[in-house]
Amino acid sequence: xxxLIAGLLQARGESAEAPVLSxxxxxxxxxxxxxxxxxxxxxxxxxxxxxxxxxxxxxRRALRDGGDQLDQTIRLLHEQILRVRTVPVGRLLARxxxxxxxxxxxxxKRAELRIVGxxxxxxxxxxxxxxxxxxxxxxxxxxxxxxxxxxxxAAGKPETGEIVFTxxxxxxxxxxxxxxxxxxxxxxxxxxxARERGLDPSIGAAALAFEPGFSTASLSESAGRGVGLDVxxxxxxxCGGTVELAWRPGQGTRITVRVPTSIALxxxxxxxxxxxTYALPVANVLQAARLGEGxxxxxxxxxxxxxxxxxxxIVDSKSLLxxxxxxxxxxxxxxAGSLAALRGDLxxxxxxxxxxxxxxxx
Numbered sequence: 001x002x003x004l005i006a007g008l009l010q011a012r013g014e015s016a017e018a019p020v021l022s023x024x025x026x027x028x029x030x031x032x033x034x035x036x037x038x039x040x041x042x043x044x045x046x047x048x049x050x051x052x053x054x055x056x057x058x059x060r061r062a063l064r065d066g067g068d069q070l071d072q073t074i075r076l077l078h079e080q081i082l083r084v085r086t087v088p089v090g091r092l093l094a095r096x097x098x099x100x101x102x103x104x105x106x107x108x109k110r111a112e113l114r115i116v117g118x119x120x121x122x123x124x125x126x127x128x129x130x131x132x133x134x135x136x137x138x139x140x141x142x143x144x145x146x147x148x149x150x151x152x153x154a155a156g157k158p159e160t161g162e163i164v165f166t167x168x169x170x171x172x173x174x175x176x177x178x179x180x181x182x183x184x185x186x187x188x189x190x191x192x193x194a195r196e197r198g199l200d201p202s203i204g205a206a207a208l209a210f211e212p213g214f215s216t217a218s219l220s221e222s223a224g225r226g227v228g229l230d231v232x233x234x235x236x237x238x239c240g241g242t243v244e245l246a247w248r249p250g251q252g253t254r255i256t257v258r259v260p261t262s263i264a265l266x267x268x269x270x271x272x273x274x275x276x277t278y279a280l281p282v283a284n285v286l287q288a289a290r291l292g293e294g295x296x297x298x299x300x301x302x303x304x305x306x307x308x309x310x311x312x313x314i315v316d317s318k319s320l321l322x323x324x325x326x327x328x329x330x331x332x333x334x335x336a337g338s339l340a341a342l343r344g345d346l347x348x349x350x351x352x353x354x355x356x357x358x359x360x361x362x
Contacts, residue, residue: 032085039081043352046074082262085125089167089176090118092127096138100163103142110160111146113138117167122174123262126239130176130259133235136228137178137255138163145182145253155250157181172282173241174261179254184247185209206245207339232257240266240281270348271332273321277348280334288332288347305331305341314341 050071097113104111146152146161153159166177190205199211208214212230229245232255236243241259260266260281268279269288297304297311304311314331331341 035081036085039078042074043078046071047351082123083121085123086121086261087124087127088118089120089122089127089174090115092131092134093118093165096135096165099135099138100142103139104146104161107143108148109142109146110149111142112160112162114162114164115166116164120167120169120174121261122167122259126259126262129239130235130257133232133257134165134176134178136232137257138165140228141178141180141182141253145180145184147183151183169261170258172261172267173258175256175258177254177256179252181252184249184251184253187249209245210243229255237284240284242284267350267352269332269350271342271344272348273342273344276321278321279351280332280342282350284334285332286334286339290329291331291343312339312341314343 093115096115100111100113103109141163142161146163147155147157149159152161162181164177164179166175166179168175185205187205190208191201193214194201194208194211197214199208199214201208210229210233214230233243236257236259239259241257243258244256245253246256247253267282269282269285271278271280271288291305296314297306303314305314306312331343332347334340334342
């Protein structure tokens with residue numbers, strides 16, 4: 001604890017005698033990362049202490065109450081340290097207005113950008129990682145979403161299209177969405193292109209749009225969104241997040257990215273597979289449920305689970321993790337590049353995990 005407090009004072013440029021002279025301080029990134037790592041280690045050690053207290057003194061109320069107070073204090077301390085590394089989303093968006101204006105002019109269109117939630121804060125590292133992907137989504141909205149003025153006028157729309165960038169908190173995560181009031185996606189063109197490429201159209205147009213290299217832009221200007229959504233998806237998954245695509249024909253398209261507010265601390269679902277415990281990021285878990293009788297079907301040489309009208313392959317834990325084949329009664333649906341189901345035993349609940357880089361090799 002002494003090292004942690006000393007690190008905080010050093011990062012802020014303070015001593016016990018030196019008052020704070022400014023409301024804002026510029027902190028070296030390496031020093032902030034060291035503080036986050038130290039606080040994370042404190043969280044890990046506290047979890048171990050809480051478990052030992054529960055096992056060793058289940059009936060000693062005073063001891064348990066003291067442990068609960070310590071847990072709450074450490075949680076608050078960790079949250080405050082993590083906030084040192086957060087910045088308003090609005091800082092990332094400063095260049096987007098010019099991007100929309102330049103792209104619209106280059107393609108003979110008219111478009112305006114509206115920003116909602118610029119004051120929402122997120123981990124600077126996450127925003128840095130997502131910067132290129134978000135630029136791509138905004139550019140796609142102008143180039144492939146917004147129609148030319150004459151086409152919009154013929155459809156009864158204002159000649160100037162609107163692109164809305166929204167940031168909002170979402171249950172321990174931050175949701176970033178790019179929406180336009182353009183033409184939407186041409187679902188039939190996407191399905192037809194999927195058949196030409198030998199892809200399975202039954203997975204739906206939204207999933208096909210994220211297939212590597214998939215594009216319908218060469219069919220016609222009204223055919224689709226262009227290229228690169230698979231790159232956006234990989235970037236988002238690299239941050240422990242998810243991405244969703246929705247549209248209404250003739251009314252527009254919305255792409256929503258959900259990522260943790262902090263890379264350092266993430267919530268995970270604990271699951272047991274073949275006697276081993278694994279942690280799955282909650283952001284990638286869609287559902288965890290007991291398998292009902294007759295729900296598992298054969299799909300080719302493997303098994304599948306029906307979910308919302310489509311068959312989801314059940315991942316063989318033996319081939320994936322090098323474990324013995326499991327026949328658990330529970331399935332966890334996960335979204336990480338594609339939808340899959342992991343079969344295992346009873347989920348063990350949720351827990352916060354600290355993400356830290358590996359040390360140097362021994």
